[in-house]
Amino acid sequence: MTTDFAPFLAWLDDQYEEMLAKTIALAETNSGSLNADGVNRVREMLTEYCQVLEGEIEVIPVAPYQNLNANGVMESFPLGDALRIRKRPEAPLQIFFCGHMDTVFAKDSSFQQVRWLDEETLNGPGVADLKGGIMVMLKALEALERSPWADKIGWQILFNPDEEIGSPGSAPLISEAAKQVHLGMIYEPCFPDCNFAGERKGSGNFCVMVRGKAAHAGREHHLGRNAVRAMCDFVSDLDDLNGLRPGVTINPGLIEGGGAVNIVPDLCIHRFNIRLVDPADEDWCLGQIDKLLAKINARDGISIELFGNFGRKPKVLSTANTKLFELARECGQSLGMDLQWLPTGGCCDGNNLAAAGIPNIDTLGVQGGKIHSSDEYLKVKSLNERAKLSALILFKLATSENLNWLEEN
Numbered sequence: 001m002t003t004d005f006a007p008f009l010a011w012l013d014d015q016y017e018e019m020l021a022k023t024i025a026l027a028e029t030n031s032g033s034l035n036a037d038g039v040n041r042v043r044e045m046l047t048e049y050c051q052v053l054e055g056e057i058e059v060i061p062v063a064p065y066q067n068l069n070a071n072g073v074m075e076s077f078p079l080g081d082a083l084r085i086r087k088r089p090e091a092p093l094q095i096f097f098c099g100h101m102d103t104v105f106a107k108d109s110s111f112q113q114v115r116w117l118d119e120e121t122l123n124g125p126g127v128a129d130l131k132g133g134i135m136v137m138l139k140a141l142e143a144l145e146r147s148p149w150a151d152k153i154g155w156q157i158l159f160n161p162d163e164e165i166g167s168p169g170s171a172p173l174i175s176e177a178a179k180q181v182h183l184g185m186i187y188e189p190c191f192p193d194c195n196f197a198g199e200r201k202g203s204g205n206f207c208v209m210v211r212g213k214a215a216h217a218g219r220e221h222h223l224g225r226n227a228v229r230a231m232c233d234f235v236s237d238l239d240d241l242n243g244l245r246p247g248v249t250i251n252p253g254l255i256e257g258g259g260a261v262n263i264v265p266d267l268c269i270h271r272f273n274i275r276l277v278d279p280a281d282e283d284w285c286l287g288q289i290d291k292l293l294a295k296i297n298a299r300d301g302i303s304i305e306l307f308g309n310f311g312r313k314p315k316v317l318s319t320a321n322t323k324l325f326e327l328a329r330e331c332g333q334s335l336g337m338d339l340q341w342l343p344t345g346g347c348c349d350g351n352n353l354a355a356a357g358i359p360n361i362d363t364l365g366v367q368g369g370k371i372h373s374s375d376e377y378l379k380v381k382s383l384n385e386r387a388k389l390s391a392l393i394l395f396k397l398a399t400s401e402n403l404n405w406l407e408e409n
């Protein structure tokens with residue numbers, strides 16, 4: 001390792017206690033995506049934690065989350081505000097830092113506290129996804145600010161309130177950032193073996209609603225138009241699309257409809273998810289679904305309507321993105337870590353940033369696992385290790401003579 005960097009990385013060794021204490025405080029503050037008050041409490045804590053960075057702080061409200069409920073009514077849920085912090089927008093290299101404040105654990109979940117599984121392993125809501133990662137990001141940036149190379153890098157942090165529900169409200173903020181930066185660093189947890197996520201599938205969440213006509217099942221069955229039956233036909237046809245296109249998978253996930261068995265049901269709702277590898281397959285999927293909808297809509301007394309979209313574009317690795325991974329691997333090597341990047345079917349904000357042409361690494365956060373379950377854990381040693389990794393990436397970028405590769409597609 002270039003000896004110059006060593007003292008600035010060593011400083012991070014002394015930050016462990018603080019990183020751990022703040023990770024625990026954040027994890028024990030519930031911030032389920034739809035708990036706007038809880039997300040805003042986390043935002044206030046982060047505002048305080050960020051003071052030391054001396055950036056320009058903004059609180060930005062985002063649009064409410066819309067969801068079609070089981071009664072066919074579009075419901076609106078307020079979300080917590082996003083938090084954006086910017087510094088040195090005039091510096092030659094601009095970096096976007098992102099981490100989400102929300103978790104999958106609702107306000108009434110029984111999983112609200114941390115506990116130690118052993119000396120190295122902390123179990124708790126969001127300890128890995130993504131509250132530990134937030135501390136990794138903030139300490140790496142603090143290390144940069146304390147170094148002599150800070151003036152080479154301008155940065156903006158976005159703490160978004162809604163990643164776990166697909167970032168519907170914060171997506172415009174990510175697109176806005178993509179126009180202003182050269183690369184992105186996102187703090188989702190790495191894989192349990194410390195490796196990065198490379199390519200990612202794209203994903204779309206959809207909902208279809210069938211309306212038919214209610215009638216008494218005994219006296220006037222012939223007057224009814226059965227929404228459940230129409231939906232069953234739609235779902236079978238939809239599932240039959242699996243296997244027709246390499247890399248495309250469709251998962252019918254939930255059907256809600258009907259009630260008393262002596263009534264012909266007049267409403268049925270179905271929710272499904274599509275994953276794909278090739279961005280061009282979005283159009284293929286939408287075209288196929290349109291045909292299925294037309295078939296159902298042609299029926300007497302039955303109507304079907306589609307909601308939703310492909311919120312996450314596939315993350316395809318550009319040349320620049322691959323070079324960014326190579327830089328991270330080199331940094332890992334000098335810190336004694338052997339890091340690879342592997343494709344995954346999961347998605348995150350890194351998908352959207354890559355789709356906007358910005359190379360990024362989206363799993364710079366902590367080592368942990370079993371995320372989205374009450375077994376979620378954090379390997380606490382990784383708080384330091386990963387902060388050093390990010391700090392070293394920043395130092396190397398700041399001192400690099402040639403960053404032209406960032407423009408390669």
Ligand SMILES: [Zn+2]
Nearest residue numbers: 100129130188
């Ligand atoms: Zn996450």
